[in-house]
Amino acid sequence: MPSRKQLANAVRALSMDAVQKAKSGHPGAPMGMADIAEVLWRDYLQHNPQDPSWPNRDRFILSNGHGSMLLYSLLHLTGYDLSIDDLKQFRQLHSRTPGHPEYGYAPGVETTTGPLGQGITNAVGMAIAEKALAAQFNRPGHAIVDHHTYTFLGDGCLMEGISHEACSLAGTLGLGKLIAFWDDNGISIDGHVEGWFTDNTPMRFESYGWHVVANVDGHDAEAVRAAIDEARSVTDKPTLICCKTIIGYGSPNKSGSHDCHGAPLGDAEIAATREFLQWGSAPFEIPADIYQEWDGKSKGAKAQQAWQQQFAAYAAAYPELANELARRVAGDLPADWREKSDAYIAQLQATPATIASRKASQNALNAFGPLLPEFLGGSADLAGSNLTIWSGSKGVSNEDAAGNYLYYGVREFGMSAIMNGIALHGGFIPYGATFLMFMEYARNAVRMAALMKQRVIFVYTHDSIGLGEDGPTHQPVEQLASLRVTPNLMNWRPCDQVESAVSWQAAIERTDGPTTLIFTRQNLVQQPRTAEQVANIRRGGYVLVDCAGTPELIFIATGSEVELAVQAAAQLTAKGKNVRVVSIPSTDVFEAQDAAYREAVLPAAVTKRVAVEAGIVDCWYKYVGLTGKIIGMTSFGESAPAEQLFEYFGITTAKVLAAAEELLG
Numbered sequence: 001m002p003s004r005k006q007l008a009n010a011v012r013a014l015s016m017d018a019v020q021k022a023k024s025g026h027p028g029a030p031m032g033m034a035d036i037a038e039v040l041w042r043d044y045l046q047h048n049p050q051d052p053s054w055p056n057r058d059r060f061i062l063s064n065g066h067g068s069m070l071l072y073s074l075l076h077l078t079g080y081d082l083s084i085d086d087l088k089q090f091r092q093l094h095s096r097t098p099g100h101p102e103y104g105y106a107p108g109v110e111t112t113t114g115p116l117g118q119g120i121t122n123a124v125g126m127a128i129a130e131k132a133l134a135a136q137f138n139r140p141g142h143a144i145v146d147h148h149t150y151t152f153l154g155d156g157c158l159m160e161g162i163s164h165e166a167c168s169l170a171g172t173l174g175l176g177k178l179i180a181f182w183d184d185n186g187i188s189i190d191g192h193v194e195g196w197f198t199d200n201t202p203m204r205f206e207s208y209g210w211h212v213v214a215n216v217d218g219h220d221a222e223a224v225r226a227a228i229d230e231a232r233s234v235t236d237k238p239t240l241i242c243c244k245t246i247i248g249y250g251s252p253n254k255s256g257s258h259d260c261h262g263a264p265l266g267d268a269e270i271a272a273t274r275e276f277l278q279w280g281s282a283p284f285e286i287p288a289d290i291y292q293e294w295d296g297k298s299k300g301a302k303a304q305q306a307w308q309q310q311f312a313a314y315a316a317a318y319p320e321l322a323n324e325l326a327r328r329v330a331g332d333l334p335a336d337w338r339e340k341s342d343a344y345i346a347q348l349q350a351t352p353a354t355i356a357s358r359k360a361s362q363n364a365l366n367a368f369g370p371l372l373p374e375f376l377g378g379s380a381d382l383a384g385s386n387l388t389i390w391s392g393s394k395g396v397s398n399e400d401a402a403g404n405y406l407y408y409g410v411r412e413f414g415m416s417a418i419m420n421g422i423a424l425h426g427g428f429i430p431y432g433a434t435f436l437m438f439m440e441y442a443r444n445a446v447r448m449a450a451l452m453k454q455r456v457i458f459v460y461t462h463d464s465i466g467l468g469e470d471g472p473t474h475q476p477v478e479q480l481a482s483l484r485v486t487p488n489l490m491n492w493r494p495c496d497q498v499e500s501a502v503s504w505q506a507a508i509e510r511t512d513g514p515t516t517l518i519f520t521r522q523n524l525v526q527q528p529r530t531a532e533q534v535a536n537i538r539r540g541g542y543v544l545v546d547c548a549g550t551p552e553l554i555f556i557a558t559g560s561e562v563e564l565a566v567q568a569a570a571q572l573t574a575k576g577k578n579v580r581v582v583s584i585p586s587t588d589v590f591e592a593q594d595a596a597y598r599e600a601v602l603p604a605a606v607t608k609r610v611a612v613e614a615g616i617v618d619c620w621y622k623y624v625g626l627t628g629k630i631i632g633m634t635s636f637g638e639s640a641p642a643e644q645l646f647e648y649f650g651i652t653t654a655k656v657l658a659a660a661e662e663l664l665g
Helices: 004-022 028-043 065-078 084-088 118-137 155-159 161-172 201-208 221-233 267-277 288-294 297-317 319-330 337-350 357-371 412-425 436-452 479-484 497-509 531-537 559-574 587-591 595-601 618-624 642-648 653-664
Strands: 059-062 149-154 178-184 211-217 239-244 375-379 405-407 429-435 457-461 490-492 515-518 542-545 553-557 579-583 609-616 629-633
Touching: 004 028, 004 065, 004 084, 004 267, 004 288, 028 065, 028 149, 028 178, 028 221, 059 065, 059 118, 065 084, 065 149, 065 288, 118 149, 118 161, 118 178, 118 319, 118 412, 118 436, 149 155, 155 161, 155 178, 161 201, 161 412, 178 221, 201 211, 201 239, 211 221, 221 239, 297 319, 337 357, 337 497, 337 531, 357 375, 357 457, 357 497, 375 412, 412 429, 412 436, 429 436, 436 457, 436 479, 436 515, 479 490, 479 515, 479 609, 479 618, 490 497, 490 587, 497 515, 497 531, 531 542, 542 559, 553 559, 553 618, 553 653, 559 579, 559 609, 559 653, 587 595, 609 618, 609 653, 618 629, 629 653
Parallel strands: 059 149, 149 178, 178 239, 211 239, 375 405, 375 429, 429 457, 457 515, 490 515, 553 579, 553 609, 609 629
Antiparallel strands: 542 579
């Protein structure tokens, strides 16, 4: 029978061979963490390679995602649908083994990692989801939601500020089924870390409220086993296992050096490594007895079958709960969702109100929340400003995790990446809020949600200079443009309570990517609409006000500026002009409509167009062309009451009207 070291060496060999064949990659971390991975994956990890989506599987996240060949080797060796040919295509176009783990490319990859610190933060989100779902669904004698979240992370992850945000919150929430392995090899890209990373990491994590297992020899299987046993015995705190390792372990001339961090070892060094490890197999060849010992299919199938028997007993005892859990894990909405949400929207249109869209958002939450037990909301210490708490909100805490609302604290980046982890875990639709300006802190997590096509709802309030006195540090001007150019991100900036409710409905129903909902601080007048116009809001853009004949000019607006366009159109209509007003609450959704619909809303023949939005003007040229007019921002804001700012920056009905009259001649 192969020894543990030989089993770990299979990971080392595959990793260095794949990096060498690709002529790029990171062999150091996979070779250094192979011994830890062998113990975790063969002795503890609850997973079924034949069903990577088994709901009660343990989650494994490689936060130091540059070491992706570690994960690919583990998936291949344990029996996932990832062949040796896939490993040979490491880092090649359209391969299932890209340079960093990418969600959706290969089975068993739980999340996209690469931007350091986000993997551990996703793991915190997954552990929160597990704890909350267990609290909501488990019953005495029926621990139907019961799994761990394991994550590997390196010095780089710990240097990133997001790791502080996430790990601090993890300790507060007592995530006892979260176990992190720190690859303490003392090396980053620039060399030995003593010059830039001298934190007392064990004390840091103890201060967060974590259990810490310090000074573990990451190359001693029994020491790793003992550490994992200790971690699993502590159920009221997350655990950090500090594993002292040698980067590039097995490479006689490059181990322990940054030389093996992010470059192939080279043919000569690989030959020397094979000799040092006593690994006689050719590149990409694994002996049959090694494969046999690694194969996790039989063990995984038995574990899943045992769980399915448990679930059957649970379903017999609690049929409604079992059906509800199955629905939520599948990501399906309640059967009456569309009917009831449509009825609410129709009711809003029939009962006009002048309110801020952030308040309209809260009202929508009060209407939709009771229909959606899968909601898991939150705010980054701005709940009273973002208005994300609704009447049925209940906080998730260490002591009682059965709630549906997370107080994230001042952690915009951490909140956003945690929401990604919650969505990836399944069973919840997460939403979280901050001011639109502070999306900047979270930008990369928003991008990752779009990259992974996750069902995450980012709520952003105080959407323009309209927030007023807090000044330019808090006034977003370029953020809308940034969000709109992000692939696969659906953005909504509604103009009143009806568009706000429709935007929530669309975000909730979207299953193939994230959504941003962008709301005002200031009050907005509700616009009159027909039932057809209400229905067309869901198409992202529609004709809000029209004329009897062919339009001479079209106003285009979003959010709080729709009212300005409507007022200007009314004055021009009174002068006998044929004017149309188009509201485009979501440019992304509108541009996804068929050409005939877009032409019906914005006829190409009507070239006289005025766009108005209290954000940077650049993204509107594609709608008005070089001959149209854009009323918006070309600078940062100022500190003053909102009405003074709109006047100062020329975002007024008078300016909109003047631009239109100049075009009309």
